[in-house]
Amino acid sequence: MRRGTIVALGGGGFSMEPDNPLLDDHVLSLATRRRGADGLPRVCFVPTASGDAESYVDRFLAAFDGRAETGSLQLFRLADLDHVDLRSFVLDQDVIYVGGGSTANLLALWRLHGLDAILVEAVEAGVVLAGISAGMNCWFEASVTDSFGPLAPLHDGLGLLTGSACPHFDGEAERRPTYVDLVATGSLPAGVAADDGCALVFRDGELHEAVSSRPGAGAWRVHLAGEGLDVAESPIDVRYLG
Template sequence: MTVTILAMGGGGFSMEPDNPLLDDFALSLATRRRGAGGLPRVCFVPTASGDSETYQDQFREAFTGRAEVSTLSLFRLGEVPGGDVREHVLAQDVVYVGGGSTANLLALWRLHGLDEVLREAAEAGTVLAGVSAGMNCWFEASVTDSFGPMAPLTDGLGLLTGSACPHYDGEPERRPTYLDLVGTKRLPSGYAADDGCALLFRGGELVEAVASRPEARAYRVHLSGDALDVEDGMEAPDVAESPVEVRFLG
């Protein structure tokens, strides 16, 4: 089955509590809808925030009544519905990954084998979605503040090729850092998404970009032209931002 991934640069219930457009779009991708009354089963994975209880409460408040909701806490595995992580994840229509530390998320997922479970679920038809760290994690690489200052992270899950940069317009250091990392080849080419913008991939290919606000943008960030010789003898390839067409959901 074709793997479907919705990578959100920012937005959703935690950042735009009064604007449900991105979350509504995520729910619309759940074509199977195996929950009670035809509602989609949606599991929130807050690993990147240290399984913040406040974050989980925000999720439940936003999605209850629109979906059959659950949360997966790796810090409280005894509370996993049914007691079996794999079985629970495979039963979901959507897995929604929250923001926080991408590096910590990846380490804990691998420790518990959740990375492979998510890959299996995606191949079986579960939609993978996420914001910020929940965007970064699906790519091969990303720019992250997991280590303090903005830095490259090159050991993502690799369900999507290339690199990712969320919050492209939302945090002043994101754009210049990402352009520098791609331009100096410390990160491979990839995609950047503003807050309120999401990238929909199917089978590893970008299908479309959607937004919860009219001005939100997305870009393909990549090398262009030949490497240039600069005064110190180092190579400085050109880096380009190619706009991606974005569909406003309003």
């Protein structure tokens, strides 16, 4: 069983709820190492899925200013960081926070640079792995993604968490019906879904709890029920952080 803490945000956080810090504060609270010189956690933003969009990085830096010792890992600009030992840099963080965008592009570039293996080592060493949307999908074996246009299954995740994942379960009109259909037909294995404003906290590979930044944000286990193509959406208890 994989050791460590992973936080999968279906939606929310600084990029979607800039005036609601509850989910991001909860992620910070899980960082127990506190490696920063001033006692604040070191949090590294990884915007690979967005093509290292500078505006995304700027929003992260502004949102976490004063709450953490911040940095970013921009693989599209890695030539500018040729003096950086990628493994040492990642292992020296308290939290790796992965942004949204293309899950497929994220996975391809991480593997090209060996970041996938480094992240496995990091989580087992106590670094909290967190992410939203593509940054949720990437930790699982499979997911539903719009990386190729229309929503489709992706069976190429890192596999740190078993089964499949679906972010934005209530936030995008086609997410819920598409994910349920993919599980029903066997195109995706059973898994978990999270609304915008909801995060799933995993410890040592098992779901520990679900938390939310707004009342009513939900999470579900989506799985086959009985014979045929019947799918159950079993609610997961969610703790509102407000």
